Amino acid sequence: MVTWNNLDTLAAFSKLIQLKDCVNIARAMTGENGAARVKKYSAPMAAGLHFNYAAKQVNDDVLAVLAELAKETQAIDKYKELLSGAVINTGEKRLVLHQLARGQQCDAVIADGVDKREFYVSQQKKIAAFAKKVHAGEITNEAGEPYTTVVQIGIGGSDLGPRAIYLALENWARVHDTLKMEAKFISNVDPDDAAAVLQSVDIAHTLFIVVSKSGTTLETLTNETFVKNAIKNAGLEVSKHMLAVTSETSPLAKGADYMAAFFMDDYIGGRYSSSSAVGGAVLSLAFGPEVFADILDGAAETDKLSLNENILENAALLDALIGVYERNVQNYQCTAVLPYSQALSRFPAHLQQLDMESNGKSVNRRGEPIHYATGPVIFGEPGTNGQHSFYQLLHQGTDITPLQFIGFKNSQIGMDVTIQGSTSQQKLCANVVAQIVAFACGKDDSDNNKKFEGGRPSSIIIGDQLTPAALGALLAHFENKVMFQGFIWNLNSFDQEGVQLGKILAKRVLAHETDGALKEYSDLLDI
Amino acid sequence: MVTWNNLDTLAAFSKLIQLKDCVNIARAMTGENGAARVKKYSAPMAAGLHFNYAAKQVNDDVLAVLAELAKETQAIDKYKELLSGAVINTGEKRLVLHQLARGQQCDAVIADGVDKREFYVSQQKKIAAFAKKVHAGEITNEAGEPYTTVVQIGIGGSDLGPRAIYLALENWARVHDTLKMEAKFISNVDPDDAAAVLQSVDIAHTLFIVVSKSGTTLETLTNETFVKNAIKNAGLEVSKHMLAVTSETSPLAKGADYMAAFFMDDYIGGRYSSSSAVGGAVLSLAFGPEVFADILDGAAETDKLSLNENILENAALLDALIGVYERNVQNYQCTAVLPYSQALSRFPAHLQQLDMESNGKSVNRRGEPIHYATGPVIFGEPGTNGQHSFYQLLHQGTDITPLQFIGFKNSQIGMDVTIQGSTSQQKLCANVVAQIVAFACGKDDSDNNKKFEGGRPSSIIIGDQLTPAALGALLAHFENKVMFQGFIWNLNSFDQEGVQLGKILAKRVLAHETDGALKEYSDLLDI
Structure with missing residues (x-):
């Protein structure tokens, strides 16, 4: 039987807070130490993808406490309960079965008199x-x-x-x-x-x-x-x-x-x-x-990997834990999703909903107000486009935003051109690599305007090519990351009561049952 | 002659800090008081648009200090210097003449031996x-x-x-x-x-x-x-x-x-x-x-209105000042841009670059490090789509994000359908109106999960229809808002040194002149 506790009551979280700023990313990612981190801090994903977190603000000490946090929150046990048909969506009193639509990882789930996998x-x-x-x-x-x-x-x-x-x-x-x-x-x-x-x-x-x-x-x-x-x-x-x-x-x-x-x-x-x-x-x-x-197969493979108790071999859980560290220990408010793939142009918009609607909550699963930050603001555009847009703020702005890069070795269409000794695809990949290191290590300069502090954490998911299976793996990776974060934050990630009030008021406006500000605004818009 | 000073050295800013949380938006926007605010807190814009800021965290006291801030920062004088061809872009030692491309508001600008307006x-x-x-x-x-x-x-x-x-x-x-x-x-x-x-x-x-x-x-x-x-x-x-x-x-x-x-x-x-x-x-x-x-005409009309010394009649300056209050007094980190117009689907992406690349800086115009927050993270999607996506976090998340709505009385194509007594366009407008009030006033509920704290500030730009002139006015409004914020934050909003490091490192990757982490990442991506 699992127990549900607020993050700020956990022993592992108290330990984690002590590890604030314990990793200087710029120093960690410089020289041979940096090379060793890139080799070491990588977790396998489904469909041949890898989650590389070398440029995240972690070291073995942080990872050890994150492993304790995973254990103390019973993240895997809760996932198994979900897979087995527990009423995880407490607000709406519902089972949560999207993983079952792509494979059966645990026991059969019988609900409403039918085997849901068969359905x-x-x-x-x-x-x-x-x-x-x-x-x-x-x-x-x-x-x-x-x-x-x-x-x-x-x-x-x-x-x-x-x-x-x-x-x-x-x-x-x-x-x-x-x-x-x-x-x-x-x-x-x-x-x-x-x-x-x-x-x-x-x-x-x-x-x-x-x-x-x-x-x-x-x-x-x-x-x-x-x-x-x-x-x-x-x-x-x-x-x-x-x-x-x-x-x-x-x-x-x-x-x-x-x-x-x-x-x-x-x-x-x-x-x-x-x-x-x-x-x-x-x-x-x-x-x-x-x-x-x-x-679905790529997603199901992810669901299976997400059962691994070892956080170093469970990319979705690890990604979730690092995100909690960034949100609740380092106090970063946003996360940027930056796929170096034009085909993923609307993937950040999907993740924006997935994450912000699931974990943008202020009460725990029992409906009690909580007193720590939950889901971050998610935004993003494909690279290299974003480099010529909002990256200025990411590099030199006054707040730090953790970054989630995605890159593939090969393009989808395969039509390419070589200029100055490299293909477009190589240029695309060179840019994502360059950005990771630029964000992490920064650059000193006697002109402050040209100085980069560095210390800006990122991870990258790397694949051979964006295939259907790879896309399924990406989709499930982020679904499971968000689910694990909901477990750690003690949220119900599966309802969305925050969308209701607007619907009710809109109906009142359309019925002309308004007064006060609502009526004045309605007049301004000729409703 | 204008003088350039950091925000945290200004008398008006010290006063402004004293006004933190002085407006309870939920209370201010409820009942007849709310109706009065909607009527009163509106500034004219070009092309028949209006900037309504009734649901922002301001009252007459805050507005009075914002007016002092505008005066102390010499915002209008700086704008006039810019229009007249001063070297406002100090980093690159350049004039800033985009407004001149759509009209001449001040003196002729002669540069490189030519009249630039004529050029x-x-x-x-x-x-x-x-x-x-x-x-x-x-x-x-x-x-x-x-x-x-x-x-x-x-x-x-x-x-x-x-x-x-x-x-x-x-x-x-x-x-x-x-x-x-x-x-x-x-x-x-x-x-x-x-x-x-x-x-x-x-x-x-x-x-x-x-x-x-x-x-x-x-x-x-x-x-x-x-x-x-x-x-x-x-x-x-x-x-x-x-x-x-x-x-x-x-x-x-x-x-x-x-x-x-x-x-x-x-x-x-x-x-x-x-x-x-x-x-x-x-x-x-x-x-x-x-x-x-x-x-261009819609934009030029905005440029002219932006010269007004009275902040209550200068929507771009007022929007800028309120944004500074939100960023530096209320400490909000993001701003969401939410146009209730599918045609503006990529307008938030444009504003994301405009704002984040201009003011995502940590040094002032003289290249000295500054110690206050500058440009916010900008993101957004059209409504009503966003309502079914990330609005959950905006309504019930643990951080407050100021909102910039945009709405039009009429659609562009004019093809519409009446269902349950209202057209789609009326439903669209009813939704934006409802959201403003829902965010501002919230709703109490004995079930915490269904409770809305309210107090989430927003403004709305309202127009008859999204025409070329209205679009030009919108474009220039945000350009001028960002310019004024740069003046107030004492930034150079017109360079972008933060994009350089990535370019340099990408060239090194393509030339295979890498070591350490850069080389390891390059190997992972087969460059």
């Missing part, structure tokens, strides 16, 4: 069969013609994860001749979002997937109607162009307008739902079900 | 004439066919601002029948960026603009060669497909491969260059020169 697999099979028929031209539009485009209508977790994954693998799929359909996304209730996407597609050859677990998401239902109108106005049949991904109990599940409905359930939160039908339908249609299966 | 106008005219010929089919490709697409090759300021503006106005231009050419952008040295863009365009009908002030930017020169190879491989002539935007002294200025070259100069920094030929060429080709002129 998730059955939905995957249903989606795969449907996608294959669409690709084979067996399922067609009114005119008997094949579909060429798929549009996901969803917001938050029904948008950010699937969109980031689609963009990450679109070029890879093109090269590997497995881009079956182009995918687009409508998310915002701003009517210009749906209108612009509709103008960019050929509706007659498009499948729209309405994605809402509850079937009550304002933006998604509104955009569904928006799209249905457009389908009708084009003289087409809605039921030849619409699919639903929802829970079996939602109003959408019974909709007569859908060609097919694929199911998720209440045990997979939006931001964790890329592994469920939410990601499965659009990605299987876009890339084929085999590619989606490869993503 | 900028001459380039605008040259671009306009060229664009009109392209649109009229007078300038054509090898086969005598018109160009349909323009691709900007640039990074940082040559990419983020122009790209954000293009995306902001693409749908508006389509509706107003002034989308002359589709625009795309290549920025990253990642070869997959250029390869993917090239695969998505018809090279035979595409104009590529190489944009680099110095003509030495690694990424841009590499991508130029990448594109030139593709043009040649398609059996086409490079000189029929390439333009340059650069300074007159750069190697690119003399390139024989360009159909035309348009010039900027050293007095406009990359992140401020959207108003110069950097934005002018691509936007005039995409939308027509009249639209670009409208953007």
Whole structure:
């Protein structure tokens, strides 16, 4: 039986606080000592990736206390409870089963009278069969013609994860001749979002997937109607162009307008739902079900590695622990995610939701206020773009921001050019390497304006190429990191009560049931 | 003559510190008091926009001291010196003239023997004439066919601002029948960026603009060669497909491969260059020169309003002062930019560069280390998307993040749908209004998990519609805000020495002149 305690009551945390500033990164990363750290401070990940944390503010002493913290918080035991179907989401009194959607690491989970692994697999099979028929031209539009485009209508977790994954693998799929359909996304209730996407597609050859677990998401239902109108106005049949991904109990599940409905359930939160039908339908249609299966396999391999009690061989847990050290001992408020891969252009936006919505909380699992910092602000853009943008502040600003780099040895498309003795891919990799060392070691200069303090911690995840399996591994790495941090901070990482108040007030505004500031603002915006 | 002093030496700043937490936003924004604040705390902006700061942590006492701070820092005098051609960029010993590219607010500026306003106008005219010929089919490709697409090759300021503006106005231009050419952008040295863009365009009908002030930017020169190879491989002539935007002294200025070259100069920094030929060429080709002129007019109107000594009528200065109060008195580290407009999807990324690269500094204008916080971390995504993502942390996280909302009464495309008695546009506006009040006032609840502390400050910029003039006004508002904050923090906001070290180390990696950690990392990435 695990016990849940606040971070500031733990013996290991008291020890950790004593280790504040005990590592001078600039000194540690200089010379042969630095070389030795790069070799030593590396943990294996799934799909051939590695998590290198040499430039983090750790040494063997810090790591030893982090191992104690992992043990004292029973991080692995809690993970096993989660995998086995415990009610980890205490706020909503729900199981947390997104890992089960991609593999079974522990006992079978029976809930609502069914084996949940079988349920998730059955939905995957249903989606795969449907996608294959669409690709084979067996399922067609009114005119008997094949579909060429798929549009996901969803917001938050029904948008950010699937969109980031689609963009990450679109070029890879093109090269590997497995881009079956182009995918687009409508998310915002701003009517210009749906209108612009509709103008960019050929509706007659498009499948729209309405994605809402509850079937009550304002933006998604509104955009569904928006799209249905457009389908009708084009003289087409809605039921030849619409699919639903929802829970079996939602109003959408019974909709007569859908060609097919694929199911998720209440045990997979939006931001964790890329592994469920939410990601499965659009990605299987876009890339084929085999590619989606490869993503899940990379994620499942990560889930398995995340069970390792040895923090030095458990990259997700180690990453989580170092993050807690940075947040609660070093008092850093933000984390920048910096993938040196244009394909990962929207991956930071996905992680922003994953992390900030999971751990941006001020009460513990029992609803008691806590008195230590929790989830950081997450932001980021791909390198090398970011170097020409906000890196100035990261290098010379007045606050320190820990950095999470991601880099791959090879590009996806493989089209490249050699200039001044190096390819673009080599230049890309040279830049990420250079940045790690520049941030860590800095540079002295007699002109203060050209001086770099250094001491700015970073880690890097390195892979051969951004493949479906590597992407699945990345996805699960960060999901599991966030989960472990929630355990350590004693949070419920799986609800999001902070989004409710805005919804309630927006309804009041639309019903014109306002007074005070709310009414004045409404007038200013002509509502 | 102005004097430059550190913030922590100023009498007004000492007073301001005494006013920490003097406003309880939740209380101030509740009831009739809140309604009165919304009416009162509003400043006019250019192009019909308004800056409403009712939900900021200010009252008349704070505003009075902020006015003293503006006076003591001689913010307006410094702005006038900048406009008149003083060497405000002390690090690089340069004038700062981006405002002059869109209008002349003060004296004529003569530099390098020319009237700089005339120089900028001459380039605008040259671009306009060229664009009109392209649109009229007078300038054509090898086969005598018109160009349909323009691709900007640039990074940082040559990419983020122009790209954000293009995306902001693409749908508006389509509706107003002034989308002359589709625009795309290549920025990253990642070869997959250029390869993917090239695969998505018809090279035979595409104009590529190489944009680099110095003509030495690694990424841009590499991508130029990448594109030139593709043009040649398609059996086409490079000189029929390439333009340059650069300074007159750069190697690119003399390139024989360009159909035309348009010039900027050293007095406009990359992140401020959207108003110069950097934005002018691509936007005039995409939308027509009249639209670009409208953007500049909106910006110039802002520049004029920014001269007002009364902070209550000078939105950019007021926004800057409130930001300093939040950063240096309330100790908030980040600012989120949240436009309720899908068209502004990349505007936060532009502001991220503008702000973080300008004011992410730790030394003052004289190169002396300073001992107070400077530029914040800037991040953001469009609403309502962000509501379903990172707003959880903004509402209930352990740190407070000031918020900058932007909202418009009308959509751009005008295609809309009424559901449950309201349009999508009304729902969008209702949501931003609801969020301001939710963040400010919070909500009590017996369940701590459903409790909202409130007290989270925000401002909102409100407009009728996102037009070219409104966008120009927004652009200049934030440029001038950042400029004023640089004055108050006693920074040089116009250099970026923090980007240099990474470049130097990357060159060493590519030359294999590495040892220690740099060599080990290089080996890990197979460089």
